[in-house]
Amino acid sequence: MMQFAYAEAIFSFYALLLQLLHYMIAFKLALDHLAACFCNLFRYSQQNVTLHNLHADARNLKLPIHLGVTVAENEISVEMIATMLIWCIGLGISVITLFDEKGKFKNNIAVMMKTLQQKCEETLGKDTATLGVHFGLPKTDGVNGILCKTRIHLLSGDDGKRDIVKAAQRISADVDAGRCKSGSINTETFPQYLCALAGLPDPDLLVVLGPAFATFGYPPWNLNLTEIMHVRSHHGLQYREFLGVLRKFSKCEQRLGK
Amino acid sequence: MSWFNDVEKRGRRLCVQRFVTRVLKTGSVPKHVAFIMDGNRRYAQKNCLQRIEGHVSGFEQLAEILYWCRELGIREVTVYAFSIENFKRPADEVDSLMQLMREKFQRLLEEKAMIEKHGMCVRVVGAIHYLPVDVQRLIAEVMLFSRHNSQAYLNICISYTSRHEMCVAVKSISQAVELEYLQPSDISEELIDRCLYSNYSNSVPDLLVRTSGEVRLSDFLLWQTSHAVLYFTKVLWPEFSCWNLFAAVLYYQSQCKHIKLLSLGEHGQLVSEPGCSDHDSAQISLNKHQINSGVKSEKQARIERFLEKAETEKEKYLEELCEVY
Numbered sequence: 001m002m003q004f005a006y007a008e009a010i011f012s013f014y015a016l017l018l019q020l021l022h023y024m025i026a027f028k029l030a031l032d033h034l035a036a037c038f039c040n041l042f043r044y045s046q047q048n049v050t051l052h053n054l055h056a057d058a059r060n061l062k063l064p065i066h067l068g069v070t071v072a073e074n075e076i077s078v079e080m081i082a083t084m085l086i087w088c089i090g091l092g093i094s095v096i097t098l099f100d101e102k103g104k105f106k107n108n109i110a111v112m113m114k115t116l117q118q119k120c121e122e123t124l125g126k127d128t129a130t131l132g133v134h135f136g137l138p139k140t141d142g143v144n145g146i147l148c149k150t151r152i153h154l155l156s157g158d159d160g161k162r163d164i165v166k167a168a169q170r171i172s173a174d175v176d177a178g179r180c181k182s183g184s185i186n187t188e189t190f191p192q193y194l195c196a197l198a199g200l201p202d203p204d205l206l207v208v209l210g211p212a213f214a215t216f217g218y219p220p221w222n223l224n225l226t227e228i229m230h231v232r233s234h235h236g237l238q239y240r241e242f243l244g245v246l247r248k249f250s251k252c253e254q255r256l257g258k
Numbered sequence: 259m260s261w262f263n264d265v266e267k268r269g270r271r272l273c274v275q276r277f278v279t280r281v282l283k284t285g286s287v288p289k290h291v292a293f294i295m296d297g298n299r300r301y302a303q304k305n306c307l308q309r310i311e312g313h314v315s316g317f318e319q320l321a322e323i324l325y326w327c328r329e330l331g332i333r334e335v336t337v338y339a340f341s342i343e344n345f346k347r348p349a350d351e352v353d354s355l356m357q358l359m360r361e362k363f364q365r366l367l368e369e370k371a372m373i374e375k376h377g378m379c380v381r382v383v384g385a386i387h388y389l390p391v392d393v394q395r396l397i398a399e400v401m402l403f404s405r406h407n408s409q410a411y412l413n414i415c416i417s418y419t420s421r422h423e424m425c426v427a428v429k430s431i432s433q434a435v436e437l438e439y440l441q442p443s444d445i446s447e448e449l450i451d452r453c454l455y456s457n458y459s460n461s462v463p464d465l466l467v468r469t470s471g472e473v474r475l476s477d478f479l480l481w482q483t484s485h486a487v488l489y490f491t492k493v494l495w496p497e498f499s500c501w502n503l504f505a506a507v508l509y510y511q512s513q514c515k516h517i518k519l520l521s522l523g524e525h526g527q528l529v530s531e532p533g534c535s536d537h538d539s540a541q542i543s544l545n546k547h548q549i550n551s552g553v554k555s556e557k558q559a560r561i562e563r564f565l566e567k568a569e570t571e572k573e574k575y576l577e578e579l580c581e582v583y
Contacts, residue, residue, distance in 0.1 A: 018511075073520070164450065171432050172436075172445060190428065211513075211516040214517070217484045217485070220480040221424065224476070227473050228474060252474075
C-alpha cells in the first residue's frame, strides 16, 4: 500500500515536471511570436501590399509553380484566405490549391470567389478576370479561353485517399474488361487515373496553416517531392511572415535520391 | 556493431537521460515513429570521412535511437534506409551500401537471442527483388525468424518508394478483381491500407521525423503519414542523439492537444459565412450504417480470404528465398 502511494507520488511529480516544461516551451514560443509581430509593426504595413511591390518581391524569389495550402483550423476566415490568395496572385504563382479536410472551401466556392473578387479590387485595384485568375482544373480539351495567369483549385478530404481508391476501382474495372493489363500499372501509368489534381503539376510547396503540423489528407500521391512548411495560423497572417516561407522555399535544394 | 547497443555502454548512460524518459512517459508518447534518416553523406563530408563511414555512423545512431525508443515505450519504429531512387547513386556507393546491409542483417541473425528477448518483429518493406540475392536471403531469414514476435516492431524500408508501394497494392487488387476474388466495390481505403507493404503494421506513424534540415517526404509513406505529426530538424542523422529524440517527443506531445481540438471541432464555421452544413459527416455515418447491416459479412469474407491468400503468398516467397542457398 505504502509502495503504491509512493509510486503514485513519484508519477505525479514527474507529470508536474512535464507540465512545467511544456508551459516553459509555450511561453518561449509566445514571446518569439510577440517579438516577430512587434518587428513587423514597425517595418511593414499591410497597405504596402500593392501589385507593384508584389512584382518587386517576386523578382528576388524562386517561386513555386504550384503552391498547395492546407488550412487546418476550425475557424476559417475567408477574408484572410482571400488576402493570402491576393499575395500569391500578385507574386505570380501559377497554381494554388486550397485544401481543408472537411471541404469547407470546396462546398462554398461561390463565397470564396466573391470574397476574392472584393479583395482583388480593394487591394490590387483590378478584378480577377483582368488578372487572369481562373478557378477549377484546366479543361481537358485544351481550350482555356482567356489567358490563365493564376489557377485556383479548391480541394477537400475526398480528393485525398478517396481519389486513389476511385482510381484503383477504375483500374480494376479496366483490367477486368481487358482494356489494360495489371502488369502495366506503374508509377507512370497510375496517376493518369487520378482526378484531384488532373492536368496540374505536383505542388512544389505545401504550406500548412494552423497550430498542428501534418498534411491532414492533402492528396498524398502528389506530395512526393513537395517541400512542406508550417505557419502557426492564417488568422492575422502578416505578408512578411508569408514572404518568409517563400524565401525559405527559395533556398531548398533537391538531390532526388542521388 | 550491435543492433541492440552494447550492454557495457548502456551501463555508462547518465541517469539524467533515464530521468527524462520517466518524465516524458507521464505524457502521451507516440506509439509509432517513422524516421527519414537523412544526412549521412553530409556528416561524412563535414568530418572528412568516406561516404560509407557516414552510413556506418548512421547505423550506429540507429541502434542508439532504437534503444531510447524502447525506453520511452515507442513500440513501433519505421525507418527509411534505402530508396529505389538511391540506386541512381554512384555504383561504388551502392555496392558499399549493399555490403553494409549484408553485414548488418548477418549481425542481426547472430543476435537472435536479443530479438527474442525484446519480442521484436523485424520487417523489411520494399521491392527487395531489386537487391542482390544473398541480401534478399538474409532479409527473408530475419523476417521469417521474427514474424511471430509482437512486443516491438521494426520496419526497415529498403528499395522502397511510397508510389511504388501504392502501385503494387493497386496491381494486386486489380488482379484479384480480374480473378473474381474481389469485386470493384470491395475496394476502399481500408483495403488499400491492408494491401500496402506496411499492412503488417498495427498502426500508422503518429510522428514522422526527418533529419538534416530537408522538409519533404521524398516518397516515404505518403499514404500512411497523412495525419502524422511532422518534425523536421536540421541535425544530421548520425548526430541525432537521444536528446533530439526527447525534443521530438515533447513536440509531439504539444501537437496532440491541437490535433485533438481540430478533430473535435466538427462544428467549426467559416467566419464570414455562418454554419457550413455537416451533411458530409451525416452521409458518412449513414454509409457506415449501411455497410454494417447484412452486406458486410459476405464482403468482409471475400476481403479476408484475399488478404489471407496474399499473406500466404508473401510468406511462401520469403521461404523460397531462404532455400536459394
